[in-house]
Amino acid sequence: MKHPDLDLFEVRKEIIQVAKEANLDEAVYSLNYERNEFNFNFKIDDYDDSTMVDVLAIAKKNIENWRVHTFERGFLSIQALNNNIFHTEDILKNIKIRASGMYGEKSIEISKKSGIDPSELSLVLSLIKHFTKKKAPADPLSMLESAGCSVYHPDKNQSAFDQIAGYHNVINEVKESIILPLRHHDIYQKITESTRKHPESARPKAVLFTGPPGVGKTTMARIIARESGVPLVYIPLENIMSAYYGESTKRLALIFDLAAQYAPNDPSKGLILFLDEIDSLAPSRNEKLFEATRRMLSVLLRKIDGLESRAGYLTIGATNRKNDLDAALISRFDTIIEFPWPGREDIQEILALLASHLTPADVESLSERMMGFSPREIKDAMKKAERIRAHELIRRLEKGEIIKENLTEMDYLPSHDNYANAVEHRKASTGDSH
Ligand SMILES: Nc1ncnc2c1ncn2[C@@H]1O[C@H](COP(=O)(O)OP(=O)(O)O)[C@@H](O)[C@H]1O
Ligand SMILES: [Mg+2]
Numbered sequence: 001m002k003h004p005d006l007d008l009f010e011v012r013k014e015i016i017q018v019a020k021e022a023n024l025d026e027a028v029y030s031l032n033y034e035r036n037e038f039n040f041n042f043k044i045d046d047y048d049d050s051t052m053v054d055v056l057a058i059a060k061k062n063i064e065n066w067r068v069h070t071f072e073r074g075f076l077s078i079q080a081l082n083n084n085i086f087h088t089e090d091i092l093k094n095i096k097i098r099a100s101g102m103y104g105e106k107s108i109e110i111s112k113k114s115g116i117d118p119s120e121l122s123l124v125l126s127l128i129k130h131f132t133k134k135k136a137p138a139d140p141l142s143m144l145e146s147a148g149c150s151v152y153h154p155d156k157n158q159s160a161f162d163q164i165a166g167y168h169n170v171i172n173e174v175k176e177s178i179i180l181p182l183r184h185h186d187i188y189q190k191i192t193e194s195t196r197k198h199p200e201s202a203r204p205k206a207v208l209f210t211g212p213p214g215v216g217k218t219t220m221a222r223i224i225a226r227e228s229g230v231p232l233v234y235i236p237l238e239n240i241m242s243a244y245y246g247e248s249t250k251r252l253a254l255i256f257d258l259a260a261q262y263a264p265n266d267p268s269k270g271l272i273l274f275l276d277e278i279d280s281l282a283p284s285r286n287e288k289l290f291e292a293t294r295r296m297l298s299v300l301l302r303k304i305d306g307l308e309s310r311a312g313y314l315t316i317g318a319t320n321r322k323n324d325l326d327a328a329l330i331s332r333f334d335t336i337i338e339f340p341w342p343g344r345e346d347i348q349e350i351l352a353l354l355a356s357h358l359t360p361a362d363v364e365s366l367s368e369r370m371m372g373f374s375p376r377e378i379k380d381a382m383k384k385a386e387r388i389r390a391h392e393l394i395r396r397l398e399k400g401e402i403i404k405e406n407l408t409e410m411d412y413l414p415s416h417d418n419y420a421n422a423v424e425h426r427k428a429s430t431g432d433s434h
Contacts, residue, residue, distance in 0.1 A: 005115030008033055015040065018125045022132035038116055040124055041109040044131045047101025051131075052076040055099045055108065058130055062123035063095070074102045095120050097127070140262040141231060147255050150234040152225035160226035164216055164375070165353040166346025170339055174220060177204055177335050182228040182270055182314070203270075204335045205305040208278075209318040211339030214376025217318040220339075221274045224316070232272040233259065237280050241296065249295045256303035259313040271313045275300075278317040282324040297326055304332045342375060344368075350375055354382045355419065362416040369423045377426060384422035389414040 015031055019042075029042035044051070055076060059066055065085050069077035080094040095112040108131060110124050141151050161171060181188050181203035188203055209217040225232030235255055240248050255273070262271045281293050281300065304315050317333065319325060330336075342350065347367040351358060358366070370378055393411070396402045402411075 005117050006121060008115070011038075011116050011121055014121060015124060015128070018128050019132075022128055024128060024132050036114055038112045038114075039109070040111075041107060042128065042131070044106045044108055047074070047099070047106040049073065051099055051101065054130060055097060055127070058126045059097055059123065062119050062126060067091075075100050095123070140258045141233075144233050144255060144258050144262075147251060147258065148236055148239060149255060150236075152222065152232045152234065154229050154231065155226040156229070160223040163223060164219060165349035166342055166375075167216065167339070170216075170220070170337060173337050174224065177337070178207060178224055178314070178316075179228050182230055182272075185270075204314060206315040206317070206333045207335040207337060208322075208330065208333035209316065209337050209339060210322040211320070212341060212374060213320045214374035215339040215341065216375050217320075217339055218276055221272075221276065221316055221318065224272065225274075228272065230270045230272060232274055234274050234276065237275055237277060241280055241292065248292065249299050252296055252299045253303065256299075256313075262313070273313050273315045275315065275317040277319065278329075279319045279321040279324055281329070282321060282326070297329060301328055301332060304329075305334070341372070342378075344371065346375075347371070347373065347378060350378050351382075354379060355385075355414070357413050358416065358419070362419075366416070366419050366423065369420065373423075373426075377430075381419070381422045381426045384425060385414040385418040388418045388421055392418075 012031065012033065019026075019029060024042060029040070032039045052071065056066075056078070059078060059080075063080050065081040066078045067081055069079060071077075076099040077096070079091065079096045082088070082091060082094065093113040095110065095116075098109045098111075100107055100109070108127055110127065112120065116124070145151055164171075185203060209220065211217060221232065221234075233255075235252075240251050242248075243251060259271050259273050281297055304317075322330065344367055347370050348363050351363045351366055351370075355363075370381070373381065389412070393402075393407070397404060
């Protein structure tokens with residue numbers, strides 16, 4: 001059955017409309033309808049074997065039978081058959097598609113020596129839509145991952161702060177200067193808008209965590225990742241530094257540029273860039289390294305506060321060796337949060353978190369022995385005590401002094417003495433450097 005041809009004016013209108021929606025530039029297509037001959041021609045971005053397969057599939061979907069004129073790399077030409085495929089008269093008047101990738105011209109041409117019916121119009125529109133479908137721009141987060149970063153997503157359902165104990169001042173500072181501004185950006189924005197003649201973002205641009213090793217700087221970044229409501233991107237500085245000469249600076253700059261793309265001018269949709277152990281960029285005495293770190297530093301100095309790009313990211317840096325850092329680098333951070341050695345109360349709270357079965361008196365006496373320990377060392381001593389307990393149990397089981405079935409939950413708990421021994425062991429092995 002032959003469909004009646006459509007009104008020329010309607011066909012034209014629909015094609016132009018779809019081309020417009022597909023962002024097909026007027027400069028790259030032509031639409032003619034002269035002397036009862038239809039011709040539509042448009043340039044495509046790429047031409048390869050799959051272009052021909054796609055054209056065939058789309059053709060077949062709209063009109064059942066075709067005859068292939070030419071099928072070779074770089075050129076495909078097909079023509080629709082008559083309804084009765086054995087009738088070949090006037091076949092040259094049927095609709096014809098050419099896909100060409102030759103001579104640097106990549107284009108698709110649809111022509112017909114008479115009017116257009118509805119299925120033919122649908123064919124034309126499908127071809128336009130298919131070949132103008134832009135590859136979705138890769139999302140900056142996955143590009144950051146391909147650049148070697150790890151991305152941590154926020155977790156709305158969990159409070160991450162219960163992973164650490166003590167350090168109330170540090171936690172308050174982190175909440176005040178990082179988490180609240182990220183979570184409630186609108187409120188901060190309203191306040192600056194009503195106080196300043198030239199409103200600028202009230203949220204921090206760059207925060208530096210300083211303090212000795214093992215006091216929770218890296219852990220805090222992970223907590224922030226979960227609590228802030230925005231993704232945190234971990235930049236592996238060491239890894240980047242070890243790249244080929246010249247590559248490392250390019251990669252670092254790329255990472256910041258990608259982060260800027262993630263939230264351009266949209267402070268409500270931020271991103272945190274985390275530079276752990278930023279001291280790997282401290283000036284080195286080694287001359288070859290010196291040149292490499294100097295170039296990395298100059299990238300960081302330009303990008304760290306995102307001012308250059310008006311970007312929406314917040315940079316967090318962490319260092320154990322603030323004194324070794326370049327002064328210009330330190331000055332880029334608008335907030336510095338110091339993680340001190342834990343005080344007696346911090347130690348007691350950490351003990352209560354990691355050995356919750358201990359009595360207050362035990363905690364008191366152990367904390368005394370642990371003065372000068374970092375949280376990491378406290379944690380390591382706790383683990384050591386757990387291993388000591390396990391050894392004790394295994395030894396007594398093997399000797400037949402006890403049997404497993406009779407052990408209660410209490411028997412598995414490390415004792416105060418187990419902890420005290422672990423602490424002494426730790427002190428002996430570090431030469432009690434504290
Ligand atoms: N306040 C704290 N309470 C409990 N555990 C802590 C605390 N601070 C750090 N830790 C633990 O100590 C270890 C070392 O912390 P980390 O964040 O790597 O320190 P840093 O990055 O400052 O060297 C981690 O296992 C962490 O869980
Ligand atoms: Mg760390």
